[in-house]
Every structure is written in C-alpha cells, then in structure tokens.
Amino acid sequence: MKIRKLHSREEAPSDLLLLADPSQELIRDYLKRGECFVAEVNHEKIGVYILLPTRPCTIELVNIAVAENDQGKGIGKQLVIDAMNRAKKKGYKTIEVGTSNSSINQLALYQKCGFRITGIDKDFFIRHYHKAIVENEIQAMDMIRLSKDL
Numbered sequence: 198m199k200i201r202k203l204h205s206r207e208e209a210p211s212d213l214l215l216l217a218d219p220s221q222e223l224i225r226d227y228l229k230r231g232e233c234f235v236a237e238v239n240h241e242k243i244g245v246y247i248l249l250p251t252r253p254c255t256i257e258l259v260n261i262a263v264a265e266n267d268q269g270k271g272i273g274k275q276l277v278i279d280a281m282n283r284a285k286k287k288g289y290k291t292i293e294v295g296t297s298n299s300s301i302n303q304l305a306l307y308q309k310c311g312f313r314i315t316g317i318d319k320d321f322f323i324r325h326y327h328k329a330i331v332e333n334e335i336q337a338m339d340m341i342r343l344s345k346d347l
C-alpha cells in the first residue's frame with residue numbers, strides 16, 4: 198500500500214470521502230482549504246484523509262476513511278500515523294481530530310494512536326446536519342475533540 202498526496206488536477210475520491218462525512222458541502226470546503234492524501238493498492242484508492250491547517254501551529258485531520266471492504270485490517274491506523282508524520286514534518290506542533298459521541302471505533306482508534314480528549318463541541322451534529330445520524334444505535338449529537346502533540 199502506498200500513501201501519497203492527491204495531485205492538484207486529480208479528482209478526489211468522493212465515494213470514500215462521503216463515508217466519513219455525509220455533507221458534500223463540507224467536503225468541498227475541506228478539499229479547497231486542505232491537502233488530500235490517498236492510500237492505494239494496485240492503483241485502486243482504498244483510503245483517504247485530509248489535513249486542514251486551522252491555526253499557525255495546529256493542523257486538523259478530517260475526513261479519514263477506508264473502503265468498506267478493507268476496514269478492520271489496520272489501514273485506518275496506518276493513515277492516522279501517516280497524517281501525524283506528515284504534519285510533524287511540515288512543522289506543526291499539534292494535530293487535532295473531531296469525531297462523534299456515537300463513533301465508538303473511531304474514538305478507540307484515535308486514542309490508540311495517542312490522541313487525548315480535549316473537549317466537547319456540544320450539539321455540533323444537530324447544528325450542522327439536517328438529518329439525524331445514528332451509529333451503534335446512538336444518535337450523533339456532540340463532537341468529541343481530541344488532540345496530540347507532535
């Protein structure tokens with residue numbers, strides 16, 4: 198598997214990006230403001246993430262996703278580690294990520310990669326999404342904010 202930056206004229210893998218965020222509008226905004234990276238096996242895109250600069254020394258990992266057939270094989274963890282390494286090389290001091298109160302596996306993944314919970318953006322998913330999002334039989338309501346020093 199190779200993880201590389203998406204070329205500027207290359208089309209972003211929207212099927213993968215939509216797995217992480219149902220909002221096309223937010224995805225377009227992230228792609229405009231951030232850098233998109235893809236994981237490929239035999240030229241097939243199986244993973245994606247975007248690094249979004251937010252403050253002078255802080256970057257946010259957004260829209261990380263692995264193709265459904267390839268989930269649970271350690272690729273997500275490799276993408277998070279790759280994002281942390283690239284952010285550190287670029288000189289960022291802190292990497293942040295946000296996920297839903299209902300995203301139990303994602304909360305496990307980020308904490309296994311060394312992220313610590315820093316706060317809660319209460320009602321984020323109620324404010325930003327028209328339709329209710331339910332995962333693990335839990336409604337997505339609050340965004341759990343996590344961060345890691347690089």
Ligand code: COA
Binds near residue numbers: 216273
């Ligand atoms: N059940 C329980 N925990 C799971 C799991 C499952 N089916 N799949 C992943 N995890 C957790 C485990 O804690 C695992 O750690 P371990 O390997 O030590 O057991 C950790 O996640 C990493 O697993 P990994 O195989 O690297 O994850 P992945 O390749 O499936 O990628 C996502 C993780 C979240 C990127 C992927 O599932 C995905 O694309 N989901 C849909 C999009 C999404 O929700 N993006 C995140 C938005 S915040």
